[in-house]
Amino acid sequence: MKLPQPRAILFDLDGTLADTAPDLAGAVNQMRLARGLSPTPYENLRPVASSGARGLLAAAFGITPEAPEYEAMRIDFLNRYETGLVIDSRLFDGVADLLVQLEQRGLAWGIVTNKAARFTDPLAPLLGLGHAGCIISGDTTPHSKPHPAPLLEAAARLQLAPQECWYVGDDLRDIQAGRAAGMPTIAAAWGYCGDAAPTTWGADELIHTPLQLLDLLRS
Structure with a gap:
């Protein structure tokens, strides 16, 4: 069963967009x-x-x-x-190309992370992510993931309904937060993934490289 097509894609930061x-x-x-x-x-x-x-x-x-x-x-x-946010941290291979292609398709994208704004605000532009449609940090709302509040805040800032957004993350709490927010969820198997296998998280889709996300979008 195909996912409902999104108007925006939201991403976790550490382990999903960037190898920090x-x-x-x-x-x-x-x-x-x-x-x-x-x-x-x-x-x-x-x-x-x-x-x-x-x-x-x-x-x-x-x-x-x-x-x-x-x-x-x-x-x-x-x-x-x-004092050393971006010494060896980099975007994962394919991420920069993925974001360009999303923009070319007219899709918004944003970041929802549990990292505090103290780090996210300087880190995002250093990684080339400063032009995200929204950046929600772990202390932007009173709750952090797996609570849905940060994802709901991201959708509101993009002026979209939650179900119009997909959420992509590399941790169980990402999938839990996305599901609680009513968003289709995609597990990023290239990320850190903690101790659990992402196949057990209940995500709607599992992808192994960033560019595989494009396969889930109708052309």
């Missing part, structure tokens, strides 16, 4: 080096990059938000990351 894991991993490994520890292997950090400070601190230090030292370490991580 190298700089996120770099920030947490700076913390380890400052404490006289060896770096955590990148392959252990990349799968949790979408979970931000919580996931990276757990992978690098085995620390959870309940620990008394967690908040100070979280602040340290965020400050380090802020």
